[in-house]
Amino acid sequence: xxxxxxxxxxxxxxxxxxxxxxxxxxxxxxxxxxxxxxxxxxxxxxxxxxxxxxxxxxxxxxxxxxxxxxxxxxxxxxxxxxxxxxxxxxxxxxxxxxxxxxxxxxxxxxxxxxxxxxxxxxxxxxxxxxxxxxxxxxxxxxxxxxxxxxxxxxxxxxxxxxxxxxxxxxxxxxxxxxxxxxxxxxxxxxxxxxxxxxxxxxxxxxxxxxxxxxxxxxxxxxxxxxxxxxxxxxxxxxxxxxxxxxxxxxxxxxxxxxxxxxxxxxxxxxxxxxxxxxxxxxxxxxxxxx
Amino acid sequence: xxxxxxxxxxxxxxxxxxxxxxxxxxxxxxxxxxxxxxxxxxxxxxxxxxxxxxxxxxxxxxxxxxxxxxxxxxxxxxxxxxxxxxxxxxxxxxxxxxxxxxxxxxxxxxxxxxxxxxxxxxxxxxxxxxxxxxxxxxxxxxxxxxxxxxxxxxxxxxxxxxxxxxxxxxxxxxxxxxxxxxxxxxxxxxxxxxxxxxxxxxxxxxxxxxxxxxxxxxxxxxxxxxxxxxxxxxxxxxxxxxxxxxxxxxxxxxxxxxxxxxxxxxxxxxxxxxxxxxxxxxxxxx
Numbered sequence: 136x137x138x139x140x141x142x143x144x145x146x147x148x149x150x151x152x153x154x155x156x157x158x159x160x161x162x163x164x165x166x167x168x169x170x171x172x173x174x175x176x177x178x179x180x181x182x183x184x185x186x187x188x189x190x191x192x193x194x195x196x197x198x199x200x201x202x203x204x205x206x207x208x209x210x211x212x213x214x215x216x217x218x219x220x221x222x223x224x225x226x227x228x229x230x231x232x233x234x235x236x237x238x239x240x241x242x243x244x245x246x247x248x249x250x251x252x253x254x255x256x257x258x259x260x261x262x263x264x265x266x267x268x269x270x271x272x273x274x275x276x277x278x279x280x281x282x283x284x285x286x287x288x289x290x291x292x293x294x295x296x297x298x299x300x301x302x303x304x305x306x307x308x309x310x311x312x313x314x315x316x317x318x319x320x321x322x323x324x325x326x327x328x329x330x331x332x333x334x335x336x337x338x339x340x341x342x343x344x345x346x347x348x349x350x351x352x353x354x355x356x357x358x359x360x361x362x363x364x365x366x367x368x369x370x371x372x373x374x375x376x377x378x379x380x381x382x383x384x385x386x387x388x389x390x391x392x393x394x395x396x397x398x399x400x401x402x403x404x405x406x407x408x409x410x411x412x413x414x415x416x417x418x419x420x421x422x423x424x425x
Numbered sequence: 426x427x428x429x430x431x432x433x434x435x436x437x438x439x440x441x442x443x444x445x446x447x448x449x450x451x452x453x454x455x456x457x458x459x460x461x462x463x464x465x466x467x468x469x470x471x472x473x474x475x476x477x478x479x480x481x482x483x484x485x486x487x488x489x490x491x492x493x494x495x496x497x498x499x500x501x502x503x504x505x506x507x508x509x510x511x512x513x514x515x516x517x518x519x520x521x522x523x524x525x526x527x528x529x530x531x532x533x534x535x536x537x538x539x540x541x542x543x544x545x546x547x548x549x550x551x552x553x554x555x556x557x558x559x560x561x562x563x564x565x566x567x568x569x570x571x572x573x574x575x576x577x578x579x580x581x582x583x584x585x586x587x588x589x590x591x592x593x594x595x596x597x598x599x600x601x602x603x604x605x606x607x608x609x610x611x612x613x614x615x616x617x618x619x620x621x622x623x624x625x626x627x628x629x630x631x632x633x634x635x636x637x638x639x640x641x642x643x644x645x646x647x648x649x650x651x652x653x654x655x656x657x658x659x660x661x662x663x664x665x666x667x668x669x670x671x672x673x674x675x676x677x678x679x680x681x682x683x684x685x686x687x688x689x690x691x692x693x694x695x696x697x698x699x700x701x702x703x704x705x706x707x708x709x710x711x
Binding site: 151154155158161162163165166169170172173174176177179180183190192193231232233235236238239243245251254255257258260261262263264265266268269270271272273275276302303305306307309310313338363366367369370373374384387388391392395399400403406407409410413414417418 | 430442445450451455515516518519523545550551552553562622647648651654657658668692695
């Protein structure tokens with residue numbers, strides 16, 4: 136039992152070094168694991184959209200046939216068209232209204248401004264399902280009222296559909312656009328606007344020639360966010376649409392509730408590609424803003 | 426303000442304000458009113474005011490699909506809490522790691538965090554169903570190695586994996602924003618003055634990154650508590666959350682007053698939770 140003499144007593148500094156090196160390794164490991172967790176599902180999903188097997192997830196060979204099945208499917212194409220229509224129209228309306236709201240909030244002082252500022256954040260904070268069901272109630276009451284008032288029934292009656300979906304998407308996107316545009320309004324020098332006005336430009340000319348060119352990247356950033364959120368939305372669309380207004384997320388939801396199939400993998404891959412395009416465009420806009 | 430400036434303000438402000446008032450404020454008020462009305466068979470309401478919907482909420486029923494609403498309330502909030510904690514435990518060291526990298530690596534890693542944020546929600550959930558399903562990828566791999574299959578789909582574990590998966594970017598980004606702003610010389614100062622790593626973390630790092638923790642937690646907790654898609658796809662309706670009972674009331678059950686009452690109670694609980702959370706933060710700050 137002579138080993139007692141050779142027991143190693145590390146100093147505090149050595150313990151600290153040991154902890155630090157292990158801490159660094161753990162940090163690195165956590166980073167690698169996190170990204171594997173985030174990306175493995177997406178990579179697997181895309182890979183198996185090229186799998187030549189109808190059943191399950193066993194690799195049987197490469198094929199493009201599921202993409203063929205997808206593009207020959209009437210309801211998928213129709214849903215894709217509906218999604219794009221809703222996203223484009225709601226983005227245009229929300230971007231215009233959001234930019235106007237941002238200008239009013241950043242360049243004017245008015246009573247209740249603080250309260251309105253708070254209200255603008257609510258559509259972002261409120262869970263989407265609550266907003267969805269409240270709009271469902273509201274549209275049921277509103278459309279019922281309109282149909283009774285104008286004596287519309289049968290074919291002519293107004294029903295929930297793409298119109299109500301667009302209205303709902305604008306309602307949550309105004310807030311997002313406002314926030315993004317306000318950031319770019321805050322970031323530029325107000326003296327430029329003042330100089331223009333001193334030189335005799337009125338508010339409109341100042342806006343057209345000075346403010347707008349400076350905040351255009353911010354407006355585009357807000358529009359891109361609105362477009363993405365609109366394309367992505369399932370819950371609010373689910374509660375505000377009717378049988379005539381099925382969007383791509385609704386179509387996909389109906390299918391994935393039932394089962395997994397390589398065809399859904401193919402549709403998902405196309406949706407991922409759409410997202411990638413949006414990411415690249417948004418990165419470019421971001422660069423431009425800086 | 427001159428008359429002209431007032432006119433400009435009115436022009437800028439009113440379209441957005443009108444839209445928000447009609448299509449956001451009014452519907453929210455409507456849900457409050459409907460929660461005090463009576464159910465009509467086949468959808469819609471009878472305009473008799475009463476508390477029936479709220480009483481139903483606090484009395485257990487023998488519904489075929491959802492047995493006890495209180496349990497589902499508690500489960501939704503418990504899972505939202507669990508998801509927030511798990512996300513925080515993964516994201517804090519991740520955000521720290523990213524913040525300590527040289528600028529080019531940093532923006533690349535941040536971009537990798539952003540991509541899932543921009544990709545379609547349903548697609549990401551479907552990816553997990555594809556992996557965890559009974560005939561999914563995980564079980565194909567397991568059976569290829571002659572290992573027993575795992576019945577993970579339609580279990581709480583599958584739902585929690587999905588909830589963490591969709592929430593992670595919402596935690597990493599605000600945490601990164603507040604860790605990235607941190608002055609790291611404060612840490613050296615703390616160490617020089619004889620504090621150990623734990624003390625430096627507890628007394629300097631943690632309080633200074635509190636705004637990021639709060640922001641991330643709110644961004645994760647609220648959407649998770651109201652989740653509908655994740656428990657439906659990965660829980661198969663067997664592990665219901667609040668979103669499922671809500672969809673049930675406004676869908677097949679056509680009990681609008683009851684659904685409205687659930688929404689109202691849900692909103693009140695969320696608001697109380699948020700206010701409580703911000704109170705804690707202020708006390709920490711003092």
